[in-house]
Amino acid sequence: MNTFIALLVSGAVSGAVYSLLAVGLVLQQTALRIFNFAHTAVAFSIALLYYELTTGLGWPVPLAVAVAVLVAAPLLGLVVDAVLFRPLRDADDATKIVATVGLLIALPALTLFLVETAVDTFGADIPRGDNITYPPGIGPTPKHVWHLTDWLHVDSNQTIVLVSAAVIAAGLWALLHRSRLGLRVRATVDRRQLAEYRGVDTRTTSRLVVLGSFALAGFTGVIGAPFFSLTPASFTGLVAVGAAAAVLGSLRSMPLAFLGGLLLGVAQSMFSGYARFADSVHGAASALPYVLLFAGLFYLARDRGRIASSVAEARLPPDHLAGLAAWRRYAPWTAAALALYLFAQFGADDYWLTLIVQGLAFCMIFLSFVLVTGLGGMVSLAQAAFVTFAALVFGLCLSHGLPFLLAALIGVAAAALLGAVVAVPALRLGGLALALATLALALVGDTVLFPWEALSNGEYGWTIPRPTLLGLDLADDRVLAGVLLALVALACAAIGALRDSPSGHAVTAVRSAPAAATSVGISAAWAKLRIFTVSAAVAGLGGIMLATVNQSVSHTSLDAMTGLGWLAVVVLFGIRRPAGAVVAGLFFAASPEILSHVTSSTRIRDILFGLGAIQLAKAPDGIVTQISGALAGARRRAQRRARLAPPGAGEGGAVPPTEPRDTAPPDGSEPAAVGGLAAARDLAAVRDPEVDASMPGDPLTTTGPGDARADGPAVGPAVGPAVGLRLRGVRAGYGAVEVLRGIDLVVRRGAVTVLLGANGAGKSTVCAVIAGGLAPTAGAIELAGADVTALPAHRRVGHGLAFAPESRGVFPALTVTENLALALPRGVDASGGVAAVLDRFPALAARRRVAAGNLSGGEQQMLALAPMLLDPPRVLVADEPCLGLAPRISARVLELFAELAAAGTAVLVVEEKARHVLDLADEVAFLDLGRVAWSRAAGDVDRDTLADAYLTGAP
Numbered sequence: 001m002n003t004f005i006a007l008l009v010s011g012a013v014s015g016a017v018y019s020l021l022a023v024g025l026v027l028q029q030t031a032l033r034i035f036n037f038a039h040t041a042v043a044f045s046i047a048l049l050y051y052e053l054t055t056g057l058g059w060p061v062p063l064a065v066a067v068a069v070l071v072a073a074p075l076l077g078l079v080v081d082a083v084l085f086r087p088l089r090d091a092d093d094a095t096k097i098v099a100t101v102g103l104l105i106a107l108p109a110l111t112l113f114l115v116e117t118a119v120d121t122f123g124a125d126i127p128r129g130d131n132i133t134y135p136p137g138i139g140p141t142p143k144h145v146w147h148l149t150d151w152l153h154v155d156s157n158q159t160i161v162l163v164s165a166a167v168i169a170a171g172l173w174a175l176l177h178r179s180r181l182g183l184r185v186r187a188t189v190d191r192r193q194l195a196e197y198r199g200v201d202t203r204t205t206s207r208l209v210v211l212g213s214f215a216l217a218g219f220t221g222v223i224g225a226p227f228f229s230l231t232p233a234s235f236t237g238l239v240a241v242g243a244a245a246a247v248l249g250s251l252r253s254m255p256l257a258f259l260g261g262l263l264l265g266v267a268q269s270m271f272s273g274y275a276r277f278a279d280s281v282h283g284a285a286s287a288l289p290y291v292l293l294f295a296g297l298f299y300l301a302r303d304r305g306r307i308a309s310s311v312a313e314a315r316l317p318p319d320h321l322a323g324l325a326a327w328r329r330y331a332p333w334t335a336a337a338l339a340l341y342l343f344a345q346f347g348a349d350d351y352w353l354t355l356i357v358q359g360l361a362f363c364m365i366f367l368s369f370v371l372v373t374g375l376g377g378m379v380s381l382a383q384a385a386f387v388t389f390a391a392l393v394f395g396l397c398l399s400h401g402l403p404f405l406l407a408a409l410i411g412v413a414a415a416a417l418l419g420a421v422v423a424v425p426a427l428r429l430g431g432l433a434l435a436l437a438t439l440a441l442a443l444v445g446d447t448v449l450f451p452w453e454a455l456s457n458g459e460y461g462w463t464i465p466r467p468t469l470l471g472l473d474l475a476d477d478r479v480l481a482g483v484l485l486a487l488v489a490l491a492c493a494a495i496g497a498l499r500d501s502p503s504g505h506a507v508t509a510v511r512s513a514p515a516a517a518t519s520v521g522i523s524a525a526w527a528k529l530r531i532f533t534v535s536a537a538v539a540g541l542g543g544i545m546l547a548t549v550n551q552s553v554s555h556t557s558l559d560a561m562t563g564l565g566w567l568a569v570v571v572l573f574g575i576r577r578p579a580g581a582v583v584a585g586l587f588f589a590a591s592p593e594i595l596s597h598v599t600s601s602t603r604i605r606d607i608l609f610g611l612g613a614i615q616l617a618k619a620p621d622g623i624v625t626q627i628s629g630a631l632a633g634a635r636r637r638a639q640r641r642a643r644l645a646p647p648g649a650g651e652g653g654a655v656p657p658t659e660p661r662d663t664a665p666p667d668g669s670e671p672a673a674v675g676g677l678a679a680a681r682d683l684a685a686v687r688d689p690e691v692d693a694s695m696p697g698d699p700l701t702t703t704g705p706g707d708a709r710a711d712g713p714a715v716g717p718a719v720g721p722a723v724g725l726r727l728r729g730v731r732a733g734y735g736a737v738e739v740l741r742g743i744d745l746v747v748r749r750g751a752v753t754v755l756l757g758a759n760g761a762g763k764s765t766v767c768a769v770i771a772g773g774l775a776p777t778a779g780a781i782e783l784a785g786a787d788v789t790a791l792p793a794h795r796r797v798g799h800g801l802a803f804a805p806e807s808r809g810v811f812p813a814l815t816v817t818e819n820l821a822l823a824l825p826r827g828v829d830a831s832g833g834v835a836a837v838l839d840r841f842p843a844l845a846a847r848r849r850v851a852a853g854n855l856s857g858g859e860q861q862m863l864a865l866a867p868m869l870l871d872p873p874r875v876l877v878a879d880e881p882c883l884g885l886a887p888r889i890s891a892r893v894l895e896l897f898a899e900l901a902a903a904g905t906a907v908l909v910v911e912e913k914a915r916h917v918l919d920l921a922d923e924v925a926f927l928d929l930g931r932v933a934w935s936r937a938a939g940d941v942d943r944d945t946l947a948d949a950y951l952t953g954a955p
Helices: 002-032 039-056 061-085 093-120 156-178 180-190 192-197 202-227 232-248 254-274 284-300 326-347 350-375 383-399 404-426 431-449 477-500 502-512 514-519 524-550 560-573 578-596 604-617 622-644 677-687 763-771 793-797 816-823 830-840 857-870 887-902 943-952
Strands: 145-147 153-155 723-734 737-748 752-757 778-783 801-804 875-879 906-911 923-928 931-937
Touching (some): 002 039, 002 180, 039 202, 093 604, 180 816, 232 431, 350 383, 350 477, 383 431, 404 524, 431 560, 477 524, 477 578, 502 514, 514 524, 578 604, 737 752, 737 931, 752 763, 763 801, 763 906, 816 857, 857 887
């Protein structure tokens, strides 16, 4: 019993640190939709700052904690949010993962570089920050120890961790569930766009979440540092442990994640104390969190949603060389390969020759990332494990006397088999879950599999002799360079052939549009399994090449975190094309030598590669593709100038002066524009309402590029002081597709205007533009006379706009009471307002503590509209409010609209089916293909008019 309690306390302390890490990860994942792999890097950087302030500069502990945790950490969060998180908000999972991995690599290196610069350049009398073991925490130094019993001792650092974890957990729960800010955060997590429509500034809310999570990470690092070495490696390894605890909360629940961290720490402690059977297994206790991470991902965090494609994932890199002859596409790379071969054979000294053969081995390893991530769209963090496993199996086979080629073949097959073993269960998971699962595998390999004596030969590793094959003496680096270059060239050609093969097309289809690929009979799981297995085999071949170059291999040669650095390097140069991986491999090997001429710091390489991965947020195709695109753009511009050049351009580029030519056609129409100018002017005509006189409009004046026409027939009632909502020449669309083509509409206060239209006419787009969810490309929007065109959605609420979206304006994860509290206008007492609404709607009162997602459709619509009766808005826009509702419920909803109109609200009801709303309407407008075809009083609209409108769009 004594041992049990001692292990329980020890495990609870470790678990408390894991819990705080997990809570921070879940907070960012839920609020920002980003799993921040760099969370522990933030913890390390702030902990190191605190250590330098206290130990180096002698600051008092409270002041150092305040500066490090409450000032430095939030400032770092602001920078990261602006540079990384905000640009990544709508990116796909792969982009988010790789970018935060880049930050994980760059941030610790940057922090240590700044410390070293302060010491070496500015003569600061502070520790250099290298290999700090068990630094002091925020408690007394030396730590105070309480001897509770003869066998149970608790020190001040342990007590601080336990108490801090409990207080922070309770404080976060109270903040999220008992405060207005917490309600906004939870609403933003639940439905971000709807939160904007309800007046929540989601951008500021997300920024506050970043500030809080970075401060939490910094505090966790400060109080947790005494239990771990203050080194980048120890803190980087904690990301998987924190992820394991977060997964136990399904990456959504902070209370469950906190509990999961505690249980994980206790389980690890108990396993170390009682699992004697595992004593013979190297690193079994250390690997327990990683095993639980994989198991938790598999059973708890599977993506049970429907298959759906993503616009971000569907975007493939442009082929800037399309249209060129094959010899022109490949000639530059062939020439570069030939130049490298000639340099290796005749120009390189022994040092540079060593760098070249190492670089070629890395080229093969990096090509595996092109397959799995660039082509397959999956982020694998286990490539270093495949490299190490293949090399160790290769060395083991050679030690038993097998021929070199046979041993290499077995090593490659072993890596492919390991990849398949990982892929079969892991491919059932989503993008983030797959990345975490492969990271867990790599860490299990580092701690348990690779140190296995029979596989790795212990600390000695295996010696790899270089044989003579087919008359080629591989002991000669120049010969080896030629062989490796040929293998890399063959691998590049094979990847290109795979990409253009039916299998490659299947993988591209699955990545771009999984639902569509499945609908035509493509097996997504089989396509992913093949590409994952092939990438593991390529990585294994690269590991064998690297072992041959180094002539030795051991289980300590590489680790999982090295693989994260490789990923950052490949991303920097281009992970979607083989050329990027080849350049990345050569530069990676030569970078220490190249950077040594610039700086003596060993941190610069990690900083550059990490920051290079972060740039994925803005340029996902890498440096090589960017250069290719720039050259292609220059070539197209030169060709365009040649086409547009007037006749007689003399040699040497001189253009003789010419008289203007009258190119007007005989019919007197506008002269034809030359080349691409015609398309430009046609586009301007589409964008400028003045050009299209066929669209109805009213004599209203606006400013900016979307000025309304000064002539043309007016649409709708006369404009007067009772106007609640006015749209002037509004144009809007999605990308290059224009949906609204000059909308002019007036909605009077105290009246109900019904906007009808067939499916696809642009009705929901009109609603989104009015509410602020979609920015117009031209025109103006006015609420009660105020121009709100440039205002975001949450600020339009302050001008009296209420919006009831088509998909029900409720937050499914919030209770009825919380939905009402969030929807009440500012200045209205929350408790009194909620009580007043519930008194009016007994059905909602009976379910006040029920999550809104569990209500019926009618109850959800009532919940969305009920708060408006307490303080009627100036303008209400309802997008198909009766969709999916029973007739009795629809009638009740329309009664609410009539009540609001009687209170002076300008009500715009957008519907496809006229029979629901005509009896309610004062005015009726009909939308046809992005234009208001007609608008008239409801009494002038009959069945025949509507039939003609729906069939022909005619008034």
